[in-house]
Amino acid sequence: MADPACTAFAGKTPPRSWGRALLLTLPIALWSLFMSLRGLLQPDRSLQIASALTAAFLIALFFMMMKTSSTYRWRRWFFVALGVLFPIEFIHNVMVLRGSMGIPIEEMIAGRTPFCFLPIPLLILPAALTKTLVFPGSLLPGGGMAGAGMAAMAGLWLAITLVVGKGWCSYACFFGGIEEGMAALPKKAHWKKLDPRLRLVPWAVLLAMVLLSLALFEPAYCMWLCPFKAVSEYVAARNTVGMVQNGIFVVLFAALVIVLPLLTKKRTQCTFLCPFGAFQSIFNKTSVFDIKIDRTVCSPCVLCQKSCPTMSLTDESIKKGETLMSCMKCGACVDACPKGAAVWHIRGTQVAVKPERARLMFLYAAWAMAAMFGGTIITQDLATILQRVI
Amino acid sequence: MKWPTSKLGYTAAGMTVVVAMLVPFLLFGLFTKGFTKLGLRVDEMYSGGPTVRTIQADGYTVTIHKAVYPHLLQTEKPFVQLDWKPVNALPQHVSDAVDVDGDGQPDVRVSFDVPKDPKTPLRVDVDALNPRYQAMRNVGKQKFSELIVRVDDAILVRVPLTGR
Structure with a gap:
């Protein structure tokens, strides 16, 4: 018997029964519980609670996706939670370790700069031409805030991209949730007329940053344009140039991640600036x-x-x-x-x-990645907060 | 003739779901290992370049790195990095004449204080005994190519080259 929701039709997919929705949630429920096992088996009580809460949160959201047959509003809860919790934990950790969000030069020399996915497209040309990574991090775990190292982040990015392609920007990016949350706040957009040509800006930024990174042998986007430096860390200002750079981060964050999403109900940083998002668009062709x-x-x-x-x-x-x-x-x-x-x-x-079949297959793959990557981050973030509270 | 492409599409979609399940158990590790085996290295402007040799001093060592030259439009000067370690074996004031190029003649005299508090900012004076090296006065950590910093158990000094 074919699922009525999966047959050829014109119209919205109807909501499912509780039983059917539960059945469809079962694989993701098992997956989410498996992903949270490591935390649940730790002696740390905060981590146990955080793992259980995260698993329950992810399972509940997926269940609602199955029950209501809608995707966006439930995914948004996960994405906003990721976007809000990640900077809180990250800033907490750098403050505990260093007492400042500014990364000092000695940490860069020691290869302890945390590596996120955003500079990946900027590193490709210098690496291909000179076998050099133009980023002050470590290829392997380097201690401090270096985390698992650049190779692990690149490996994770490649694996998740293979599965969801540009879906990375909706299910894995730990920054996009901030502006998505901001865009969700107003009931209506105040600015409705946006020049569609602005959509091309991320491609221009990508090209400029790739060439600049090759010419200057530094991750140019991280040094000059990344708005999320304002809520993670930045090169400690050693001179006027450093202060200008930090000023740019704050202005871009305030404008593109806070104010414009509130006015337009769009993810304006992703739409009008992010070179990684433009780069990731290429993988829409392979998905x-x-x-x-x-x-x-x-x-x-x-x-x-x-x-x-x-x-x-x-x-x-x-x-x-x-x-x-x-x-x-x-x-x-x-x-x-x-x-x-x-x-x-x-x-x-x-x-x-059978569009619902396509949706289900995509969601199983995407939510599995969300639980593995975003879920792990949310668990750590919650555990850090719980440690402070309990 | 939609049937074969439909079948291919569903097969690919099914394989994507399988690949997703394999990410934490196989693919993540595989790709990470793949990246480490590409032979990539962090830019020497950050890492300081490979070690050339080590000089034994009175209870501590001075490690000399290979000279690092900037790429293309990189704004830093060429430099050579010298590491003094371990920090706890260093005297309160270091003033060492160092033979950087290994020709038996000292090339620079490096002088700095070693404060007990690791958070105290360091300052260094470098006298150039060979015109290839640039003298520095009371330098902290403004630039990657001329600095003194404490990294773990070592004090690193980067002396710029003059190009002569």
């Missing part, structure tokens, strides 16, 4: 999952276009029945479409035939 617009039932009311947090739907793309390559598979357009014309899709298959 088997995408979002399509079923032209046979589309009115078009452009609600999908209005709901897209990264402006990845245009009049032209809707006419073609597809999203732009910047689509991060958050599911906002699918949830917003009143006619069920925006659908999850597996490449090679017919559009709007």
Whole structure:
């Protein structure tokens, strides 16, 4: 018997029964519990509680995705939790270790600069041409805030990208949740007319930063433009240039991560600046999952276009029945479409035939990655907070 | 003729789910090992370059690194890094003439105080006994190519080269 939700139809997928939703949640429930086992088996009570809470949180959200057949609003809870908790724990750790968010030069020389995924595209050309990593971290675990090292972060990025492609920006990025949370606060967008050409800026930033990083042999984006330095760490200002750099971080964070998402209800940093997001868009071409617009039932009311947090739907793309390559598979357009014309899709298959099957397969893969990566981060963050509270 | 592409699509989607399950057990480790085996190294402007030789002093050692030259438009000067360690074996005031290039003649005289509190900022004076090296007066840690810092159990001094 085919699942009625998975048959060819025009219209929204209906909500499921509790039993069916529970059954569909079971694999992710087992996976989430397995991922939290390491924390649950530790003697640290805070870590045990944090692991249990995180697993319950992830399972509950996935259950609601199955029950309501909507994706975006439940995923957003996870993503915002990740985006809010990560900086809190990170800043706490650097303050405990160093007493400052500024990374001193001796920590850079010692290779203890924490490595996030954002500089990955900037390191490729210098590494390919000179076998040199232009980042003051460690390839292997280097102690201090270096974490598991650059190789582990790169390995994790490659593995998750293989699974979700550009979906990284919706299920793995531990910064995007801040602006997604900000964008969720107002009921309506105050700024509705945004120049669509601004979408090209991240590609320009990517090109400029890749070339600058090669020319200057330093991670240029981290040194000059990353807004998230304002909520993680930055090179301790040793001179006027350093102070200017830190000023840029704060201004960009305030503008693109706080103010503009509040005014536009869009993820403005991701849409108008992030070079990593532009780079990650390339992997949309290699991903088997995408979002399509079923032209046979589309009115078009452009609600999908209005709901897209990264402006990845245009009049032209809707006419073609597809999203732009910047689509991060958050599911906002699918949830917003009143006619069920925006659908999850597996490449090679017919559009709007068994779209719920496509959604389920994508969500199993994406949520497994979210539980493994984001879930681990949320657990650590919660444990740190609980240690301070208990 | 949609059937074969549909089947391929669903197979690929199923394989993606399987790959997702394999990430923490196999792929993460595999890719991480792969990256470490690429032979990449951290830029010497940060790491200080490979060690050339070590000079034994009175209870401590001075390690000399290979000279580091900036790439393309890198704004730093070429430099050579010298490490004094262990810190707890150093006298309160260090003033060593160091033969950097190994020709038997001292090239620089490096002088600095070793405060007991590791958080006290360090300052260094370098006298150039060979014109290849640049003299420094009361330098802290403003630039990667001319500095004195404490890293773990060592005090690192970077002496800029003049290019002569």
